[in-house]
Amino acid sequence: MRISIVLSTHATQFSALAFQQDWAHNVGDMAALGYDAVELAIRDPNLLDQRTVTEVLSRYGLPLVAIGTGQAYSEEGLSFTHPDGVIRRRALQRIKDQITFAAPHSAIIIIGLIRGRTQPGVQRAQAWAWMRETLSACANDAARHGVRLVVEAINRYETDLVCTAAEGLTLLDELSADNVGLLLDTFHMNIEEASIYDSIRQAGKRLFHFHVADSNRWYPGAGHTDFPGILATLREIGYDGYISGEMMPLPDPMTAAREMIRYLRQVGA
Ligand code: LER
Ligand code: MN
Numbered sequence: 001m002r003i004s005i006v007l008s009t010h011a012t013q014f015s016a017l018a019f020q021q022d023w024a025h026n027v028g029d030m031a032a033l034g035y036d037a038v039e040l041a042i043r044d045p046n047l048l049d050q051r052t053v054t055e056v057l058s059r060y061g062l063p064l065v066a067i068g069t070g071q072a073y074s075e076e077g078l079s080f081t082h083p084d085g086v087i088r089r090r091a092l093q094r095i096k097d098q099i100t101f102a103a104p105h106s107a108i109i110i111i112g113l114i115r116g117r118t119q120p121g122v123q124r125a126q127a128w129a130w131m132r133e134t135l136s137a138c139a140n141d142a143a144r145h146g147v148r149l150v151v152e153a154i155n156r157y158e159t160d161l162v163c164t165a166a167e168g169l170t171l172l173d174e175l176s177a178d179n180v181g182l183l184l185d186t187f188h189m190n191i192e193e194a195s196i197y198d199s200i201r202q203a204g205k206r207l208f209h210f211h212v213a214d215s216n217r218w219y220p221g222a223g224h225t226d227f228p229g230i231l232a233t234l235r236e237i238g239y240d241g242y243i244s245g246e247m248m249p250l251p252d253p254m255t256a257a258r259e260m261i262r263y264l265r266q267v268g269a
Pocket of ligand 2: 211246
């Protein structure tokens with residue numbers, strides 16, 4: 001199976017030069033460890049130079065498989081479900097910018113925390129409607145660019161909107177857009193799903209992307225998640241996307257990255 005890993009561009013925390021060298025270095029390290037692709041967490045693609053990103057990826061022969069967008073929520077407060085329509089529109093614009101950035105790479109855009117959560121004084125049904133409305137606008141824009149989106153099921157401590165695969169599939173049914181699928185993450189599934197295997201089966205062909213971390217959110221192999229069973233279920237549904245590592249950089253980033261790919265290959269990925 002094809003394996004990728006999440007790298008943050010950290011564009012806001014480093015000078016442009018340091019960021020580029022640091023980021024290029026990380027991509028090189030991942031290629032050397034045997035990863036097949038990278039996923040980037042990008043707060044704002046307007047802070048990146050597309051040509052540099054393309055050059056770094058092609059230097060190491062790694063495609064950009066997906067883009068995580070949650071930093072725009074956690075660092076800037078942009079959200080599909082903010083009661084202020086100006087903020088909802090800014091969140092939509094940010095995803096449109098991500099779509100433009102992703103298109104040349106055919107990268108999937110992740111709709112994770114940027115959907116927000118139901119705010120005090122707002123009915124959940126209203127928050128859900130705002131989420132669906134903004135996501136629908138994103139889906140139309142993405143379709144024009146030939147880009148796919150995924151809605152990530154995220155555990156209850158981070159959001160109340162789409163915590164399970166079933167809720168994600170309900171949202172996809174309401175949207176009925178072929179270019180929008182589901183992202184399941186083993187860390188969240190371990191908290192929310194009655195059966196990780198049945199949820200993967202229910203997602204079936206609508207599963208476009210898959211995040212892995214162990215039960216403690218360390219690298220796969222460091223906790224008690226049943227990765228052999230999960231990999232077998234992914235094979236059973238004919239999953240042809242990437243398995244992307246999104247875990248805590250512990251005990252240090254290189255050890256986590258090295259152990260993850262070693263363990264997943266050992267158990268048959
Ligand atoms: C993002 O992919 C994710 O899994 C969230 O937990 C980020 O906070
Ligand atoms: Mn995730």
